[in-house]
Amino acid sequence: MRKASLDFLGVTSEEEGLYRQLLRQGSLTPDPATDTKIADRLVALGMATETHTGALRPVAPGRAVERLIEHRVHRVQSELEETTHACGVVDSLLKEREVAALPRVTADSPPVQQIQGMENVRAAIDELTFFVRTENLTTNPIGVLSPESIEFSRPIDLRTLRRGVRMRTLMAAPALDDPGTLAYLRELAGEGAEIRISHHPLERMIICDRAAALTPLDPANTSKGALLTREPGLVATVIELFERMWTMAKDLPKLDDQPPSDIERRILKVLYNADKDESGARELGISVRTYRKHVASLMTRLNASNRFQAALLARERGWF
Structure with a gap:
């Protein structure tokens, strides 16, 4: 059996030793002579947080290991993508076959293509974003x-951002009230995405490199399919609409700027006294799953290692 160590996740013995000490003590002030670099490394890895006084607090073990895994996966994936791009394997494979359902550009491609069914639409989105090089513009009129x-979007979005593509995303206001959506938007923002929240109606669209635009066949029923246009005049019109909606929207609130919602305030009050999630959820009249989603979101915003600390x-x- 493998020794219970974090070395396989890129953590040195000194870093792991300080993290384990943090877990035992709850917090500590690093020794400037010996611990400063190690402490900075723990914060960079997402294993600890630093207070305004310079003290370190441990991130919960489950979350810390999750972040370490993410770091390693991102590093390996970036290396593989760079190698893939350098050797031209994708272009080589694409020459082997033609896929009628996907929006590949050929000399005979029409300026507007109709794509039927969500499976083909998702395949079209994947291919469009795979080849985007400068800018990716998207909207989400639902917000949640x-x-x-x-799960479907994360690898596509992160892959796009890691290539240095400018990503601007417009989300409807309900995004602010959904912990899962909000956490994902903050994750993207942390990777460099520009995200705004709109309190006005949005039209659904995806625009890649200002050269191709994807819009739904039926805005009321996106499952029917989509229209892909590369006709310059139509693409310019869609871009103009996006820019107009972007101007009217507001930046995604920072963690420190966003006050808790009414349900979050109630959860924090219960969290201060309740011992179990089940009793807390029952007191608020919500499901345990919903209660836990809000608690996880609050812990992230507050950089808390446990519920009571939050x-x-x-x-x-x-806040309450």
Whole structure:
């Protein structure tokens, strides 16, 4: 059996030793003579947070290991993508076959293509974003992303951002009230995406490199399919509409700028006294799953390592 160590995730023995000490003590002030570089590394890896006094607090083990895994996966994926791009394997494979359902550009491609069915639409989105090089513009008129949608979008979005593509995303206002969606948007923002929240109606669209635009066949029923246009005049019109909506929207609130919602305030009050999630959810009249989603979101915003600490930090901020 493998020794219970974090070395396989790129953590040195000194870094792991300090992290384990943090977990035992709850917090500590690094020794400037010996621990400063190690402490900075723990913060950079997402294993610890630093208070305004310079003290370190440990991130919960589950979350810390999750972040370490993400770091390693991103590093390996970036290396593989760079190698893939350098050797031209994708272009080589694409020459082997023609895929009628996908929006590949050929000399005979029409300026406007109709794509039927969500499976083909998703394949079209994947191919468009794979080849985007400068800018990717998207809107979401609903504002709430399902876990399945986030799972589908995450590798595409992160891959695009890692290539240095400018990503601008417009989300409808309900995004601010959904913990899962909000956490994902903050994740993208942390990777360099520009995200704004609109309190006005949005039209659904995806625009790549200002050269191709994807819009729904039926805005009321996106499952019917989409229209892909590369006709310059139509693309310019869609871009103009996007820019108009972008100007009217507001930047995604920063963690420190966004006050808790009414349900979050109620959860924090219960969190301060309740011992179990089940009793807290029952007191608020919500499901345990919903309760836990809000708690996880609050812990992230407050950089808290446990529920009780989150309640204390929230109280210090005057959130309840």
